[in-house]
Amino acid sequence: MKNIYLIILTLLSLNIYSQNKIDVEETNANFDNGKHNALKVVIYEAKQKDVEKAWKSLMKNYNAKVNVKKTIFADNATIKDMSENTIDIYATTDKTKDGDIILYVAFDLGGAYLNSSEHPDKFKEAKKIIHKFAVETTKDALKDKIKDAEKLLGQKQKDQKNLEKENKNLKDDIENYNKKIEKAKQDIKENEKKQADKKKEIEQQQAVVNALNKKEKAVK
Numbered sequence: 001m002k003n004i005y006l007i008i009l010t011l012l013s014l015n016i017y018s019q020n021k022i023d024v025e026e027t028n029a030n031f032d033n034g035k036h037n038a039l040k041v042v043i044y045e046a047k048q049k050d051v052e053k054a055w056k057s058l059m060k061n062y063n064a065k066v067n068v069k070k071t072i073f074a075d076n077a078t079i080k081d082m083s084e085n086t087i088d089i090y091a092t093t094d095k096t097k098d099g100d101i102i103l104y105v106a107f108d109l110g111g112a113y114l115n116s117s118e119h120p121d122k123f124k125e126a127k128k129i130i131h132k133f134a135v136e137t138t139k140d141a142l143k144d145k146i147k148d149a150e151k152l153l154g155q156k157q158k159d160q161k162n163l164e165k166e167n168k169n170l171k172d173d174i175e176n177y178n179k180k181i182e183k184a185k186q187d188i189k190e191n192e193k194k195q196a197d198k199k200k201e202i203e204q205q206q207a208v209v210n211a212l213n214k215k216e217k218a219v220k
Contacts (some may be wrong), residue, residue: 022041022042022043022131022134022135022138023041023042024039024040024041024127024130024131024134025039025040025041026038026039026040026115026116026123027039027040027104029092029104029106030092031071031090031092031104031106032069032070032071032073032090033071033090036090036106036108036113037106037113037114037115038090038104038105038106038113039104039105039106039114039126039127039130040102040103040104040105041102041103041105041130041131041133041134042096042100042101042102042103042134043100043101043102043103043134043137043138043141044100044101044138044141044142045100045138045141045142045145046101046137046138046140046141047101047141048093048095048101050137050140050141051093051101051103051137052068052072052093054133054136054137054140055072055091055103055133056068056072058133059072059074059077059089059091062074062077062078062079062089063076063077063078064076064077064078064089070092071090071091071092072090072091072092073088073089073090074088074089074090074091075088076088077089079125079129081125082107082122082125082126082129083109083122085109085110087107087108087109087110088107088108088110089105089106089107089108090105090106090108091103091104091105091106092104103130103133103134105126105130107122107126109122114126
């Protein structure tokens with residue numbers, strides 16, 4: 001049974017890591033200005049708005065003028081490692097059935113869209129840029145989730161300490177109650193002994209009273 005659990009945990013771990021492997025693929029995608037050859041990457045753990053915000057920021061780092069409709073259009077981006085000329089870059093996002101974010105990016109080199117067969121060197125550089133972006137964006141999203149998870153963990157640890165403190169207080173109460181009970185039992189015994197002694201004193205005193213009454217009646 002223990003081995004089965006280990007196998008299940010291993011498979012789950014492998015599944016998690018395989019899901020988070022960043023792969024950039026060549027494809028065709030629809031943009032505001034039509035369907036073009038593009039690069040596709042899946043970004044994990046992140047929200048769609050955060051991916052789009054990060055992409056716009058990256059485009060601005062390339063000195064592009066960014067315009068957003070359905071497509072994020074970066075006009076005249078300067079990427080020296082790809083081209084001496086400016087590049088128009090189109091990007092759009094979608095969601096997978098698991099809720100991960102798909103980023104599609106098309107590079108207009110000026111008369112032709114980037115593709116691996118006609119522009120192998122430029123394609124390699126574009127793939128590197130998109131891969132780096134996807135890795136960093138996924139890690140940033142995970143860092144935020146780790147921060148939230150650690151915050152929740154801290155709260156749960158605090159709750160645990162409070163419960164342990166409450167448990168100790170309850171046990172201390174029981175100990176104190178037990179001591180009071182033992183003292184009460186001892187007090188009851190002493191009280192009962194005092195009652196018995198007092199009854200004897202009452203009986204003796206009653207005898208004195210009776211004797212005096214009898215003596216008083218005998219006086220004529």
